[in-house]
Amino acid sequence: MTLDDKKRVLREMVLHRRFEERCYQAYIERKIGGFLHLYPGQEACCNGVMEAARPGHDYVITGYRDHVHAIKCGTDPKVVMAELYGKETGCSKGRGGSMHVFDVAHRFMGGYALVGGPFPLAAGIAKGIQMKGGDEISICFLGDAANNQGVFHETLNMAKVWNLPVLFVCENNQYGIGTSIQRSTAVLDQYKRACAYNIEAAQCDGQDIDTVYEYAKTAVDYVRSGKGPYFLELMTYRYRGHSMSDSRGYRSREEEEEWKLRDPINILRDKLIAAGALSMDEFTAIEKATDDYIENDVMKFAEESPEPNVADLEKYVLA
Amino acid sequence: MAEMMYWEGLRRAHDEEMTRDPLVICMGEDIGVAGGTYKATKDLYEKFGEKRVMDTPISEGGYTGLGIGASFIGIRPIIEIMSVNFAWLAMDQMFNSAAKVRYMSGGQLTAPCVFRSAGGAAHQLGAQHSARMEKVFMGVAGLRVVTPSNPKQAYGMLKSAVRSDDPVFIYEHELMYNMKGEIPDEEYFHPLEGSEVTRSGADVTLFGYNISVHWCLKAAEILEKQHGISAEVVDLYALAPLDRAGIKKSISKTHRAVIAEEDEAPVGVGSEIIAIINEECFFELDAAPVRVHSALVPQPYNHTLEKAAIPDHQDVVNAVLKMFGKA
Ligand SMILES: Cc1ncc(C[n+]2csc(CCOP(=O)(O)OP(=O)(O)O)c2C)c(N)n1
Numbered sequence: 113m114t115l116d117d118k119k120r121v122l123r124e125m126v127l128h129r130r131f132e133e134r135c136y137q138a139y140i141e142r143k144i145g146g147f148l149h150l151y152p153g154q155e156a157c158c159n160g161v162m163e164a165a166r167p168g169h170d171y172v173i174t175g176y177r178d179h180v181h182a183i184k185c186g187t188d189p190k191v192v193m194a195e196l197y198g199k200e201t202g203c204s205k206g207r208g209g210s211m212h213v214f215d216v217a218h219r220f221m222g223g224y225a226l227v228g229g230p231f232p233l234a235a236g237i238a239k240g241i242q243m244k245g246g247d248e249i250s251i252c253f254l255g256d257a258a259n260n261q262g263v264f265h266e267t268l269n270m271a272k273v274w275n276l277p278v279l280f281v282c283e284n285n286q287y288g289i290g291t292s293i294q295r296s297t298a299v300l301d302q303y304k305r306a307c308a309y310n311i312e313a314a315q316c317d318g319q320d321i322d323t324v325y326e327y328a329k330t331a332v333d334y335v336r337s338g339k340g341p342y343f344l345e346l347m348t349y350r351y352r353g354h355s356m357s358d359s360r361g362y363r364s365r366e367e368e369e370e371w372k373l374r375d376p377i378n379i380l381r382d383k384l385i386a387a388g389a390l391s392m393d394e395f396t397a398i399e400k401a402t403d404d405y406i407e408n409d410v411m412k413f414a415e416e417s418p419e420p421n422v423a424d425l426e427k428y429v430l431a
Numbered sequence: 432m433a434e435m436m437y438w439e440g441l442r443r444a445h446d447e448e449m450t451r452d453p454l455v456i457c458m459g460e461d462i463g464v465a466g467g468t469y470k471a472t473k474d475l476y477e478k479f480g481e482k483r484v485m486d487t488p489i490s491e492g493g494y495t496g497l498g499i500g501a502s503f504i505g506i507r508p509i510i511e512i513m514s515v516n517f518a519w520l521a522m523d524q525m526f527n528s529a530a531k532v533r534y535m536s537g538g539q540l541t542a543p544c545v546f547r548s549a550g551g552a553a554h555q556l557g558a559q560h561s562a563r564m565e566k567v568f569m570g571v572a573g574l575r576v577v578t579p580s581n582p583k584q585a586y587g588m589l590k591s592a593v594r595s596d597d598p599v600f601i602y603e604h605e606l607m608y609n610m611k612g613e614i615p616d617e618e619y620f621h622p623l624e625g626s627e628v629t630r631s632g633a634d635v636t637l638f639g640y641n642i643s644v645h646w647c648l649k650a651a652e653i654l655e656k657q658h659g660i661s662a663e664v665v666d667l668y669a670l671a672p673l674d675r676a677g678i679k680k681s682i683s684k685t686h687r688a689v690i691a692e693e694d695e696a697p698v699g700v701g702s703e704i705i706a707i708i709n710e711e712c713f714f715e716l717d718a719a720p721v722r723v724h725s726a727l728v729p730q731p732y733n734h735t736l737e738k739a740a741i742p743d744h745q746d747v748v749n750a751v752l753k754m755f756g757k758a
Contacts, residue, residue: 145555145734198555198733209557209732225559226516227489260488261520288489290465296488362465420731422739429728 113163113325115389121163121321122380122390123398125155128180129377130402131189134411135179135196135210139356143414144196146209147225149177153351156376157283158184158253160324161344164332165251165279171219171237173230174253176211177350178223181253186218189406190413199417206420207428219248227288228261230254231280235267238276238341249335250278256302257288268309271341279335280306281328282345283318289354290362306343318346319374322383432615437579438608440586441471441547445509447618448593449479452507455593458485458498459511468513469549469608495521495546499529499598502544507593515550515602516562529598530573545592546600551642551693552730552741553605561730563694565640568600569671569703576671577623578602578641582612584668587621595623602670604642624669626677632663635687635751638678638704640667643691643742650691650747660751670700678704679711688720689750693741696724718754723747 113121132150139148151158158181162172168186179192187203195202196210203215211225221237224230234252241248258264259282271278282302286293299305306313312334316327324346331342349371353360360368384390435443449455461468463476463486476484487494491512498508512518518525529542552561568576575597579585585603592599629644630651637647644666651662665681667674682688688708690701701722708720726740752758 146557146732147560198735204732206733207558207729207731207736209555211557211559212732225557226520229559257489260490260493262490262492288460289468290461291486291488295464295486419735420733422735425726425731425736425739426728 113322115384115387117163118380118384119389121159122377122384123402124184125159125377125380126398126402127189127405128155128159128183130399130406131183131410132179134406136352138196138411144210145198146211147176148210148356149354150352151177151180151350153371153376154283154285154318154348155180156321156324156380157281157318157346157348160321161251161253161281161328163325164328165249168218170248171221171241171250172253173221173234173237173250174223175227175230175255175258176223176225177255178213179210182213182215182220182223185215185220187213187215187220189410191215193410193414194417197414197417198419199414200420201413201417205428228254228258228263231258231261231263231267234278234280235271235276238271238278239274241277242274247336249332250276251281252278253281253283255288256282256284256286256293257291257296259302259305260297268306268311268341268343272309272311275340277335277338278341279331280341280343282343283348284345285348285350287350287354287363290358292362301345303343303345311341311343312339313343313345315345315347318348319376320379321376432613434611435582435586435614436608437582437585437610437612438470440582440614441589442473442475443614444586444589444593445472445475446478448590449475449483454505455507455509456483456485456501457509457511458487458494460487460489460513462486462511467511471511471547491517491520492524496524496528498544499524499542502542503532503540507543509545509547509589509593512546512548514560514562514605515548515564516560518546518548518564525574525598525600526571530571534573541596542598543596544598545589546598547589547603548600549603549605551604551606552737555732555734555737556730557732558729563725565602565670566694566699568602569673569700571671573598574671575599575623575669576602577669580639580641580644580666580668582610583614583619584621586614587619588623588668590618591620591623599623602641607642622669624672624674626674627666627668628663628681629666630662630664632661632685634661634685635689635754636663636665636681636685637747637751638665638667638688638690640670640692640700643693646691646742646744646747649744650751653744653748654751658752658757660755662751667700667704673703673707675707675711678707682708682712683715686715686717687754689747689754690720690722691742691747692722692724694724695727696722697727699724721750721754723750
């Protein structure tokens with residue numbers, strides 16, 4: 113990544129952070145309903161991987177913590193917010209909500225609310241790519257706890273047997289709701305589990321985007337060159353609770369503060385400042401411009417968009 | 432009599448049964464250290480320790496099967512599956528192992544385990560978190576299905592279920608955990624079969640279970656006050672086996688039936704009850720029985736569409752008025 117790339121990514125990451133923080137507020141104001149799972153703290157994961165891949169070209173699929181992944185693939189933040197508002201202009205027409213963001217035009221194949229559900233779907237997409245002979249790859253982002261589902265094992269096995277072009281990205285934030293990985297998972301290093309299926313795998317810091325990018329580049333190149341599946345584990349942390357109703361009683365405030373010292377946005381910002389490519393004032397201006405954009409464009413669009421029509425209740429059930 | 436919430440009733444039943452019998456255990460995601468998503472196991476981890484209050488990995492098929500296996504040799508597990516949507520992943524074990532083992536072993540093995548899960552559409556949880564699945568569970572031979580509609584039932588049914596030698600599925604509802612109601616101070620066991628006439632009436636029977644009992648009760652009040660129609664409300668708290676005699680008895684009195692369910696039709700609790708009515712008391716009917724149910728759509732996220740998809744007390748009222756030619 114050039115310094116210009118990095119500056120762009122920094123702006124994107126600020127957008128991702130502020131977008132999520134604004135969701136939090138909108139939820140408290142009861143503008144957003146249902147369950148809401150936010151991404152702050154994990155921005156370097158999605159951004160680092162997708163910088164190494166081709167957003168909008170490679171297929172991406174993920175779980176319920178999905179807003180940022182969609183935006184990174186090219187989905188307009190306005191239509192993601194409209195989806196969270198349940199509006200007809202939302203990317204899933206208001207039918208999906210936070211946990212079911214979809215944007216097939218940008219090859220964002222969706223957020224799914226069942227833990228582990230996307231594993232085999234990702235492999236299936238990879239199978240399709242293989243048959244059609246394209247140079248895309250299939251990228252599956254999921255949390256660490258999802259790896260305890262049976263389909264994780266079934267999928268990894270098939271992916272290797274058929275040498276499918278799929279990249280599994282494990283965003284290891286160390287918790288499945290309120291249960292620490294220490295108490296739920298026999299093998300703490302998730303990448304080691306892939307070796308049971310003879311799948312190439314690596315683990316790296318998920319807070320420093322340069323590191324994520326470097327590891328992801330290796331992984332993406334491997335998969336794209338037809339060598340088969342790859343499993344990449346990124347060590348990260350979510351700042352907020354699992355969802356909005358979570359008071360985080362299962363972990364210490366010290367642990368949270370420690371992770372915040374390694375904030376992915378601050379790390380990138382400080383590197384750019386040290387390289388003389390950014391000033392603190394410029395950064396503050398980025399934050400301000402981002403907030404203005406979110407308020408004047410994104411929120412306004414979501415607020416002013418129409419509700420779906422009740423007469424269309426059964427639309428989209430069958431083709 | 433103490434006033435308690437639905438979740439407190441469940442918690443008390445867990446506590447009493449685990450205190451009584453050291454072989455009673457509970458297991459599920461986040462039920463221990465984190466206290467349980469709906470608090471039904473709050474503080475039990477501190478009291479009984481991690482060997483008996485098991486925080487499981489997110490492995491529904493795996494831990495459900497593990498609980499069933501433990502029940503083969505005398506353990507009494509209460510297996511919590513956070514949401515009925517996730518119970519899909521456990522159904523293979525519930526149906527192919529727990530429900531069939533007694534029959535296919537010629538009575539040698541039983542699976543005396545309790546499955547607890549929350550079903551229903553809460554508030555805008557979207558398609559993958561709003562399932563109603565009772566119609567599937569109630570059609571499986573070898574499985575008992577009960578659906579508590581108030582805290583007293585929740586408490587008494589869990590206690591009975593723990594002591595039952597059959598696998599029992601307790602179908603709870605996400606919107607009912609904070610509902611308040613009286614629970615006897617002394618130990619109480621609610622039957623796992625039968626039904627309950629919650630309100631007596633003469634002109635029509637409203638059949639409900641779990642949350643829809645409350646729609647029926649509200650509808651009955653409106654029908655009486657505003658339309659002079661006297662409705663009987665029958666709480667079908669046991670869906671498997673269904674109380675054929677109870678259904679027949681009420682129809683013989685009122686000669687009309689409306690069944691309210693949150694599940695979708697086709698194929699539902701309502702269709703089954705209508706079949707029973709046809710088989711048991713067809714010639715006593717003054718009107719064709721009808722069902723009130725959800726639209727056949729994956730639950731929409733949008734609030735307005737969501738409300739339009741699921742029925743409520745007004746739909747029950749409308750169905751009755753139509754039956755009486757008043758709408
Ligand atoms: C099959 C299934 N079981 C349980 C749940 C409830 N649940 C939602 S998220 C979650 C934790 C998942 O943790 P992880 O995969 O590590 O992802 P993270 O939330 O940390 O990003 C659980 C248990 C679910 N949605 N689906």
